[in-house]
Amino acid sequence: MMRGLDHIVHAVHDLEAVAAFYARAGFTVGARNQHPWGTHNRIVQLPGFFIELLTLAEPDKIVAHGARNFSFGAFQRDYLSGGQGLSMLLLQSTDAAADAAAFAAAGIGDFDTFGFAREGQGPDGNPVQLGFSLAFAADPDSPRAGFGCCRHHHPEQFWNPVRQQHANGVAELQAVLLIADNPTDHHIFLSALTGQRDLHSSSVGVSAATPNGAIEILEPISVRDQLGVTLEAEGAGMTFAGLRFGVDDIEACAALLEAAAVPFTKHRGWLVVAPKQAFGATLVFAPRRQS
Secondary structure, eight states: OOEEEEEEEEEOHHHHHHHHHHHHOOOOOOEEOOOOOSSEEEEEEETTTEEEEEEOOOGGGOOOSSSSOOHHHHHHHHHHHTEEEEEEEEESOOHHHHHHHHHHTSSSSOOEEEEEEEEEEEESSSSSEEEEEEEEOOOOOOOOEEEEEEESSSSSHHGGGGGGGOOEEEEEEEEEEEEEEEEGHHHHHHHHHTTOOOOOOOOOEEEEEEEEEEEEEHHHHHEEEHHHHOOOOOOSSEEEEEEEEEEOHHHHHHHHHHHTTTEEEEEEEEEEEEETTTOOOOOEEOOOOOO
């Protein structure tokens, strides 16, 4: 089964500071939430996809990794010890146990599923209970890139069209961008993760088109050519480079960023906010594709 994109974690040291940055950049940012294992988050929703702004707020509550227990909190803690940025990509799931079994069979993860619930704010503003089940995958060569799937048990309580309206005109996620010295080395992993056999390979890199945005693994030179940003791959594996959004009016988006004093460059018709400004992530605003 082909899996679409569900959400990405943007791990930072100061949750309120990154939330203020996203708000200045024209995004609608949700309220602060707490996890029982010590991380706190705030959510930026797009249609069918969200960015989880996350920090380690209560480190004494972190649970250690086990033989078959992938600790979400421990992974984020370890990631933040090496810097801020995009730490983990979760794809859509309708059956986390089946996804965990599929990952184990493909040799990209052999972990028990992880379920939890937390209180959230429903579409009407009242408190609601939210529930999630996660299945994790791992690439040993990519210790700073986490992967998995997420099943929403009460999606009608989570997704809210009002929170998906953004002043910058962002209406879709076009792609999650990763960087690797040899993108084709990760073809098998990406295929097993997404459930898609036919990936697109080119001189630029490797990409998988999912029902809800693409995953693109690029060489450093391709990142520089496409975005005008110089990034280096880490070791033999992959690391997350950034997110590319589709906006309705690119000039209006540029005007908003300028008025909010959010530094960006224009490159090949795209607006690019570099990692130094965006808490370790590259944020790219591109014209929305016409359907």
